[in-house]
Amino acid sequence: VDTQFLKQAWDEIEQKKPLIHFITNYVTVNDCANVVLACGARPVMADAIDEVIEMTEDARALVLNTGTLNRRIVESMMAAGKTANERKIPVVLDPVGVGATAFRKSMVRELLEAVHPSVIRGNQSEIAYLGLENGTQSGVDSAPASSLAAKIEDAKTCAQRYHCCVVSSGKEDVITDGNRVILCSNGNEMMARVTGTGCMGTALLGALCGTSGQGTFEEAAAAAAAIGIAGEMAADQEGEAGLGHFHMGIIDAVSHLTGSMLLEKAKLHEEL
Amino acid sequence: VDTQFLKQAWDEIEQKKPLIHFITNYVTVNDCANVVLACGARPVMADAIDEVIEMTEDARALVLNTGTLNRRIVESMMAAGKTANERKIPVVLDPVGVGATAFRKSMVRELLEAVHPSVIRGNQSEIAYLGLENGTQSGVDSAPASSLAAKIEDAKTCAQRYHCCVVSSGKEDVITDGNRVILCSNGNEMMARVTGTGCMGTALLGALCGTSGQGTFEEAAAAAAAIGIAGEMAADQEGEAGLGHFHMGIIDAVSHLTGSMLLEKAKLHEEL
Amino acid sequence: VDTQFLKQAWDEIEQKKPLIHFITNYVTVNDCANVVLACGARPVMADAIDEVIEMTEDARALVLNTGTLNRRIVESMMAAGKTANERKIPVVLDPVGVGATAFRKSMVRELLEAVHPSVIRGNQSEIAYLGLENGTQSGVDSAPASSLAAKIEDAKTCAQRYHCCVVSSGKEDVITDGNRVILCSNGNEMMARVTGTGCMGTALLGALCGTSGQGTFEEAAAAAAAIGIAGEMAADQEGEAGLGHFHMGIIDAVSHLTGSMLLEKAKLHEEL
Numbered sequence: 001v002d003t004q005f006l007k008q009a010w011d012e013i014e015q016k017k018p019l020i021h022f023i024t025n026y027v028t029v030n031d032c033a034n035v036v037l038a039c040g041a042r043p044v045m046a047d048a049i050d051e052v053i054e055m056t057e058d059a060r061a062l063v064l065n066t067g068t069l070n071r072r073i074v075e076s077m078m079a080a081g082k083t084a085n086e087r088k089i090p091v092v093l094d095p096v097g098v099g100a101t102a103f104r105k106s107m108v109r110e111l112l113e114a115v116h117p118s119v120i121r122g123n124q125s126e127i128a129y130l131g132l133e134n135g136t137q138s139g140v141d142s143a144p145a146s147s148l149a150a151k152i153e154d155a156k157t158c159a160q161r162y163h164c165c166v167v168s169s170g171k172e173d174v175i176t177d178g179n180r181v182i183l184c185s186n187g188n189e190m191m192a193r194v195t196g197t198g199c200m201g202t203a204l205l206g207a208l209c210g211t212s213g214q215g216t217f218e219e220a221a222a223a224a225a226a227i228g229i230a231g232e233m234a235a236d237q238e239g240e241a242g243l244g245h246f247h248m249g250i251i252d253a254v255s256h257l258t259g260s261m262l263l264e265k266a267k268l269h270e271e272l
Numbered sequence: 273v274d275t276q277f278l279k280q281a282w283d284e285i286e287q288k289k290p291l292i293h294f295i296t297n298y299v300t301v302n303d304c305a306n307v308v309l310a311c312g313a314r315p316v317m318a319d320a321i322d323e324v325i326e327m328t329e330d331a332r333a334l335v336l337n338t339g340t341l342n343r344r345i346v347e348s349m350m351a352a353g354k355t356a357n358e359r360k361i362p363v364v365l366d367p368v369g370v371g372a373t374a375f376r377k378s379m380v381r382e383l384l385e386a387v388h389p390s391v392i393r394g395n396q397s398e399i400a401y402l403g404l405e406n407g408t409q410s411g412v413d414s415a416p417a418s419s420l421a422a423k424i425e426d427a428k429t430c431a432q433r434y435h436c437c438v439v440s441s442g443k444e445d446v447i448t449d450g451n452r453v454i455l456c457s458n459g460n461e462m463m464a465r466v467t468g469t470g471c472m473g474t475a476l477l478g479a480l481c482g483t484s485g486q487g488t489f490e491e492a493a494a495a496a497a498a499i500g501i502a503g504e505m506a507a508d509q510e511g512e513a514g515l516g517h518f519h520m521g522i523i524d525a526v527s528h529l530t531g532s533m534l535l536e537k538a539k540l541h542e543e544l
Numbered sequence: 545v546d547t548q549f550l551k552q553a554w555d556e557i558e559q560k561k562p563l564i565h566f567i568t569n570y571v572t573v574n575d576c577a578n579v580v581l582a583c584g585a586r587p588v589m590a591d592a593i594d595e596v597i598e599m600t601e602d603a604r605a606l607v608l609n610t611g612t613l614n615r616r617i618v619e620s621m622m623a624a625g626k627t628a629n630e631r632k633i634p635v636v637l638d639p640v641g642v643g644a645t646a647f648r649k650s651m652v653r654e655l656l657e658a659v660h661p662s663v664i665r666g667n668q669s670e671i672a673y674l675g676l677e678n679g680t681q682s683g684v685d686s687a688p689a690s691s692l693a694a695k696i697e698d699a700k701t702c703a704q705r706y707h708c709c710v711v712s713s714g715k716e717d718v719i720t721d722g723n724r725v726i727l728c729s730n731g732n733e734m735m736a737r738v739t740g741t742g743c744m745g746t747a748l749l750g751a752l753c754g755t756s757g758q759g760t761f762e763e764a765a766a767a768a769a770a771i772g773i774a775g776e777m778a779a780d781q782e783g784e785a786g787l788g789h790f791h792m793g794i795i796d797a798v799s800h801l802t803g804s805m806l807l808e809k810a811k812l813h814e815e816l
Contacts, residue, residue, distance in 0.1 A: 297589075298570045298573060298589075299573050299574055300574065302574065303574070340589055340590060340591065340592075341590075341592060341595075342591070342592035342594070342616075343594065369588070369590070372588070372590075372598075372599065373590075373598040373599055374595070374598060375592060375595035375598070376595060464581075465581045465582065466581065467574065467581060467587065468577075514582075514793075514797065514798075514799040514800050515578065515581070515796060515798075515799035516582075516791070516792030516793060516794065516795030516799070517792055517793075517796055519578065519795065520792055
C-alpha cells in the first residue's frame with residue numbers, strides 16, 4: 001500500500017472541506033454529521049424527494065445508508081444516486097441490515113440496479129449477502145466470524161459483481177477492488193458495543209471520496225484505518241470510563257487525527 | 273423479592289445476546305440502541321411496514337415507544353405487535369405522552385386493543401391515564417406527584433385492565449402485576465433532566481424480556497433497579513461535570529453494571 | 545442593552561418550566577431536547593399532523609426548524625404555526641438550509657406567508673436569503689463571511705420584511721428588530737465543528753420566549769449570549785479533549801449556567 005497516500009488524502013479533507021450529502025438512518029445520523037465535521041468536511045442530511053437531486057448536485061459525495069429504510073427513503077436514494085452517477089459524484093453505500101428482511105434485500109437490489117456506487121462498505125454478513133445472495137444474518141450486526149479467507153472471497157465476489165470497491169468490516173477489515181486486497185487490522189473490540197461505529201466509518205469514507213471526487217481502493221483503506229485508529233485512541237483515552245465516554249472519545253479522536261498520525265498508526269498490508 | 277433473580281437475569285443478557293426489535297421515537301433512539309448494546313444485547317431499529325413483521329419474527333423481544341408517533345408508525349407497531357403476540361415474543365410498551373393529545377390517546381387505545389404487552393412502562397401520569405382514562409398530563413413528562421398510594425392504585429388498575437405488568441416510574445418506581453407490588457427507590461433526580469432516561473429504562477426492560485422470552489414482574493423490577501442504579505453511578509462519577517457528562521455516564525454505568533452489582537445496589541421492597 | 549434583563553429572563557426559565565413544542569430535524573433533536581431540559585424548561589417533540597395543533601395549544605412556545613424538511617413536516621409546521629399565532633404563543637423559526645434548494649426556498653416562503661414568527665434565527669447566508677431572496681449558499685452551513693456591515697444590513701432587511709426579530713449567527717451574532725441592533729461576540733470557533741450548536745441556540749431562545757410568552761429583541765440577545773457562553777465554557781473545560789467532549793461540554797455548561805453568570809459573561813453591545 002502506498003501509505004504516503006494516507007497522509008495526503010486525510011489532510012486534504014480539511015483543506016477542501018467538501019460538502020457530503022447523506023441519506024441515512026435516524027439512529028446514528030448525529031454521529032455521522034459530527035464525525036464528518038470532526039475530520040474537516042461539511043455534512044448535509046436531506047432526504048425529501050423534492051430536494052435530494054439538487055442537494056446531491058451541490059455535494060462532492062453522496063452517502064447512502066439503509067439503517068432505517070422505508071419506501072420514501074429508497075425513492076430519494078434512487079433519485080440522488082442516479083444524479084450522482086450522471087454528475088460523476090462518488091456514491092458510497094452502507095447496506096445496513098441487508099439480508100435481514102426480504103424488504104431490505106429487494107430494496108438494496110433495486111438500488112444497485114439503478115445506482116453505481118464507488119464503494120460499498122458493510123459488515124461481513126452484509127457483504128456476503130450482496131456477493132452471493134445467499135448470506136444469512138440475524139438483525140443488522142455481524143454474523144459469527146467465518147474464516148478470513150471466506151471473508152476475502154466474499155468481498156472480492158461483491159466487488160466484481162458490482163464493479164466497485166468493497167470494505168468488509170470486522171476485526172480485520174477487508175478492502176478490495178475485486179482484484180487487489182488490503183487488510184486493515186486497526187480497531188478495538190469496544191467499537192462493536194457502540195451503535196454507529198460502522199456508519200461513522202462510512203461517513204469518513206464519504207469525506208475522503210468527496211475530497212478527491214473519486215472513491216478509490218486507497219480511499220476505502222484510508223477510511224478503514226481512520227475509524228479503526230479513532231477506536232484505538234478512544235479506547236486508550238476513555239476505555240475505562242465506559243461505553244458512553246468511549247463513544248464521545250471516537251469523535252474526539254477523529255478531531256485530533258492528522259494525516260501524519262494516520263500514516264504512523266495505520267495497520268494496513270496488502271494480501272498478495 | 274427474590275433478589276438472587278436480579279443477578280442471574282442481568283448476567284444472562286450478555287450470555288444470550290438477544291436481538292431486540294425497537295419501533296421507537298427519533299429523539300432518544302440512539303441512546304436506546306447504545307444502552308442495549310451496553311448491557312450485552314443487540315438492538316435493531318426498523319419501522320417500515322414492509323419489514324417489521326419479519327424483523328419481529330427474528331427478534332427475542334419487541335419494544336414499542338410512542339414518543340414521536342404518527343399514523344405510519346402506528347400501523348407498523350400494530351403489525352409487529354400482533355406478530356409478536358402470535359409468536360409468544362414479549363412486547364414492552366412505553367406509551368410516551370399518552371394523554372397529551374387526543375391522537376395519542378386513540379392510537380394507544382387502538383394499539384392496546386390489538387396487541388397484548390407483557391409490560392407497560394411509563395411515568396405516573398401516563399400509567400394513570402391508561403388505567404383510568406381520566407388522567408391529565410401536560411406534555412410528555414410526569415405530572416406533579418400525587419400520593420404514593422394513589423400511584424400504586426393507578427398502576428394496579430392499569431395492570432388489571434391490560435392483564436400485564438406495569439412499571440410506573442418516578443422518584444419511587446411502582447412495579448405491579450395487578451396484585452403484587454414492588455417499590456424501587458433507585459435513581460437520581462438528575463435523570464429527569466436528561467431526555468430518554470425513561471426510554472433507556474424501557475430498553476433495558478426489553479433486553480431482559482428478550483433474554484428470558486418472558487416479560488415478568490421480576491424482570492420489570494430488575495429493569496427499574498438497573499436504570500436507577502445507572503443513574504446513581506452516573507451522578508457519583510459525572511454529576512458535578514454537568515448534564516452532558518451525566519448523560520454519557522448513564523451509558524458508562526450500564527456498560528460496567530454486573531449482576532452482582534445489581535444485586536448489591538438494588539433498593540427493591542415488596543409492598544404487602 | 546439592559547443587561548439586568550439577562551439575569552432575570554434566564555432564571556425565570558427554571559422557575560416557570562415552560563413546555564416548548566418542537567417540530568424539528570432528526571439530526572440534532574436529541575441535543576435540542578437536552579439543552580432545553582438543561583436550562584430548566586420542558587421540551588416536547590411531536591410532528592404528526594394529527595396532534596401538532598393540540599400540542600402547540602398546550603405549549604408556551606413553538607420552535608420550527610427546517611433541518612430535515614419534507615412535505616409532511618411542512619404541513620405540520622403550518623398547522624402548528626397558525627395555531628400558535630392565533631393563541632399568541634411565540635413562534636421561533638430556524639430556517640436551516642433555506643437557500644440550499646428550491647424546495648426549501650418555496651417551503652419556507654409558504655411558511656412565512658402563513659405563520660408569523662416572533663424571532664427568526666439563522667446563519668448569515670440563511671438570513672441574507674430570507675431578507676433579499678438573492679442570497680447564495682452551499683449546503684446548510686454559513687457562507688464565507690462578508691462584511692459585518694453587510695450582515696447587519698441583511699438582518700435588518702429580513703426583520704423589516706417579516707416584522708419580527710432576527711438573529712444572524714456567526715463569529716459576531718447580529719440581533720435586530722429591524723431598527724435597533726445588538727452585537728453579541730460570545731462563542732468559540734469549535735462550535736462550528738459540532739452539528740446542532742445553532743439548533744441548540746434556537747432551542748434556548750424557544751425556552752426564553754416560552755418563559756415570557758413574548759419573543760422579544762432582548763430575549764433574542766439573551767439566547768445568543770447564552771449559547772455563546774456555553775460554547776466558551778465548554779471550550780475551557782473540554783476543548784483539549786476533542787470535539788466529542790466539547791459537544792457534551794455545551795450541555796454541561798447550559799446546565800451550570802445561571803442568570804448571574806449570563807449577566808457577567810455576556811458580551812453584548814448595542815450598535816448605534
